[in-house]
Amino acid sequence: MLVSILNGVAIGFLLFILAVGLSLVFGMMDVLNLAHGALFLLGAYLGATLAGSWGGFLGALGLAAVGGLAAGVLLSLMTEPLRKRSHLDQALLTLGVALIAAELLIIVFGDDPLSAAAPPGLDGSVSVLGAVYPTYRLLIIVIGAVLALAVYLVVDRTRVGALVRATVADREMVATLGIDNRLVKGAVFAVGSVLATVAGVLGGPIYGARPGLDATVLILALVVVVIGGLGSVRGALVGALVIGQIDTVGRVLLPDFASFVLFGALALVLVLRPQGLFGTRAVAR
Amino acid sequence: MTADQQAPRTEPGAAGPPAPATAPGGTGRAYGRYVAVAVLVVLAAAPLFLAPFATSTLSRVLVFALFAVSLDLLVGVTGLPSLGHAAYFGSGAYAAGWVSIHVTAQAPVPLLVGAGVGALAAALTGWITVRSAGVFFLMLTLAIGELVGQVANSWESVTGGANGLTGVPAVRVGGEPLANAGFTHWYVLLVFVLGFALVWVVARSPFGDALRGIRDNEPRMRALGYSTSLYKYAVFVLAGGVAGMAGSLLVAQQRLVSTADVGFLISSLMLLAVVIGGAGSLWGACLGAALVVVVRDALGPTLDGHGPLVLGIVFVVVVYLLPRGAAGLLGRTR
Numbered sequence: 001m002l003v004s005i006l007n008g009v010a011i012g013f014l015l016f017i018l019a020v021g022l023s024l025v026f027g028m029m030d031v032l033n034l035a036h037g038a039l040f041l042l043g044a045y046l047g048a049t050l051a052g053s054w055g056g057f058l059g060a061l062g063l064a065a066v067g068g069l070a071a072g073v074l075l076s077l078m079t080e081p082l083r084k085r086s087h088l089d090q091a092l093l094t095l096g097v098a099l100i101a102a103e104l105l106i107i108v109f110g111d112d113p114l115s116a117a118a119p120p121g122l123d124g125s126v127s128v129l130g131a132v133y134p135t136y137r138l139l140i141i142v143i144g145a146v147l148a149l150a151v152y153l154v155v156d157r158t159r160v161g162a163l164v165r166a167t168v169a170d171r172e173m174v175a176t177l178g179i180d181n182r183l184v185k186g187a188v189f190a191v192g193s194v195l196a197t198v199a200g201v202l203g204g205p206i207y208g209a210r211p212g213l214d215a216t217v218l219i220l221a222l223v224v225v226v227i228g229g230l231g232s233v234r235g236a237l238v239g240a241l242v243i244g245q246i247d248t249v250g251r252v253l254l255p256d257f258a259s260f261v262l263f264g265a266l267a268l269v270l271v272l273r274p275q276g277l278f279g280t281r282a283v284a285r
Numbered sequence: 286m287t288a289d290q291q292a293p294r295t296e297p298g299a300a301g302p303p304a305p306a307t308a309p310g311g312t313g314r315a316y317g318r319y320v321a322v323a324v325l326v327v328l329a330a331a332p333l334f335l336a337p338f339a340t341s342t343l344s345r346v347l348v349f350a351l352f353a354v355s356l357d358l359l360v361g362v363t364g365l366p367s368l369g370h371a372a373y374f375g376s377g378a379y380a381a382g383w384v385s386i387h388v389t390a391q392a393p394v395p396l397l398v399g400a401g402v403g404a405l406a407a408a409l410t411g412w413i414t415v416r417s418a419g420v421f422f423l424m425l426t427l428a429i430g431e432l433v434g435q436v437a438n439s440w441e442s443v444t445g446g447a448n449g450l451t452g453v454p455a456v457r458v459g460g461e462p463l464a465n466a467g468f469t470h471w472y473v474l475l476v477f478v479l480g481f482a483l484v485w486v487v488a489r490s491p492f493g494d495a496l497r498g499i500r501d502n503e504p505r506m507r508a509l510g511y512s513t514s515l516y517k518y519a520v521f522v523l524a525g526g527v528a529g530m531a532g533s534l535l536v537a538q539q540r541l542v543s544t545a546d547v548g549f550l551i552s553s554l555m556l557l558a559v560v561i562g563g564a565g566s567l568w569g570a571c572l573g574a575a576l577v578v579v580v581r582d583a584l585g586p587t588l589d590g591h592g593p594l595v596l597g598i599v600f601v602v603v604v605y606l607l608p609r610g611a612a613g614l615l616g617r618t619r
Contacts, residue, residue, distance in 0.1 A: 032420050087420040088366040089604050092560060095553050096600025103594035215549050219431040222424045259435035266428065270413050
């Protein structure tokens with residue numbers, strides 16, 4: 001049971017790294033980026049192909065970060081002309097991008113599932129409170145906690161973060177102050193995308209890399225964002241940890257019905273708090 | 286908020302019943318009736334001169350056209366852009382398949398069970414989704430659709446898991462199984478016409494006018510005393526039922542259901558079909574579905590399995606170049 005709970009924490013932090021970008025882009029610019037899962041898959045494929053040595057692992061992280069940065073800027077530019085149009089148009093556009101990206105990944109990496117190796121030294125296990133636990137997953141917990149703290153501090157305690165939060169709250173007002181919110185949008189999109197690809201590299205040794213993984217992680221990230229509340233870093237963290245637990249402990253207790261449990265949690269949160277646990281925006285208008 | 290987004294699709298005065306915009310130009314409508322009859326005649330005669338493979342592709346087009354029509358009732362008519370509609374299509378397909386295998390394949394039974402289970406699944410999940418608006422609705426339907434897909438994948442004793450539900454017997458009409466592609470096509474066509482007529486009547490009714498009013502300006506409809514969430518819930522359940530009908534047709538046509546028929550990809554492709562055809566135009570949704578099915582099933586194999594790549598490009602092009610779909614090109618918004 002302890003192992004399941006720790007797994008849940010590791011998956012939770014991984015989901016946080018993935019979901020926080022989605023949540024910020026979504027909460028801030030109202031763009032539902034359905035290509036977010038494809039970014040994770042890009043990272044996972046890079047990790048599966050390169051990792052295995054420390055150089056390869058760090059190289060994969062670096063390449064994934066560059067790829068995420070480029071993709072984030074590109075997506076921000078592509079969605080810009082659609083800002084005045086419906087959410088549906090933005091969703092369809094990013095969905096088209098996701099389909100294209102997934103196919104390109106299959107063309108480059110093949111359609112057989114790849115498994116990624118953890119870097120040397122981390123591929124063993126350690127003893128945690130009497131239970132044997134993979135070292136790599138502990139590392140994910142540590143990296144996730146550090147990134148969560150970093151994102152939280154940047155968004156909550158710095159001027160840049162204040163700007164981002166202000167843009168979430170009132171885009172027109174920020175524009176009136178002479179700040180180009182296209183720049184803010186591009187930056188948040190880029191950071192969110194880098195986090196997604198990095199999460200892919202980190203998650204490679206857990207999830208592997210295979211066609212269809214992009215949709216799976218996208219849904220988990222969406223559920224995290226819905227449960228946590230839009231554009232809230234704290235919400236993304238709490239949502240991710242909750243979903244991490246439900247997904248792993250639920251799978252152990254009710255192997256056939258983990259999705260029902262996930263849906264049940266989603267339904268419960270939405271009935272009690274339609275705007276999510278930490279959401280501030282009204283849902284129905 | 287939904288009002289501004291959907292505004293370009295219709296004239297601003299169209300909110301509230303009776304909506305004047307429901308009636309397109311009189312002469313156009315008369316021509317439309319002749320075209321409809323001609324199309325029906327061609328569709329009915331198709332098995333007489335088409336090869337069996339082409340006939341079954343045409344049947345598949347009709348299956349997905351009915352799906353697209355039910356989705357258009359949500360997206361185009363009510364302004365509820367669902368990304369998880371395949372959940373109800375898939376539930377209906379699995380239910381119809383299960384009943385055909387374990388109980389009876391006698392004609393109206395799988396159809397009614399498919400429609401009933403589709404509506405039931407929509408009733409169970411819709412009370413969460415219809416409370417939300419805009420982008421929340423998009424992501425909730427997406428998440429629910431995908432969760433239903435995972436249920437189909439993991440509930441092996443009923444759904445057959447990753448292998449899908451196989452060995453579904455042919456639909457029987459009056460004791461005779463419809464073994465031949467042509468007879469199956471006529472069955473699919475008959476149900477398609479019934480389903481299309483149902484959606485068409487609903488869209489033209491005062492209820493449909495209220496739905497369009499909700500799409501164009503929900504706060505105003507609330508102010509007029511409409512319980513808009515009840516209307517949205519009702520149309521969500523109805524659309525789920527029609528999608529379930531389409532699902533039962535899918536089983537009748539291909540005699541198996543797999544998780545590929547429930548997932549996110551089908552939902553999004555059908556949304557693409559609706560948008561290509563021009564949201565709000567039921568005929569457009571059928572044409573869009575035809576295009577998508579042909580690209581995926583008929584053209585896909587010749588594209589070296591890269592059908593999704595082509596469809597992805599179609600998505601991007603349609604969003605930039607055809608904001609109102611093919612129906613918008615023809616200058617008709619519904």
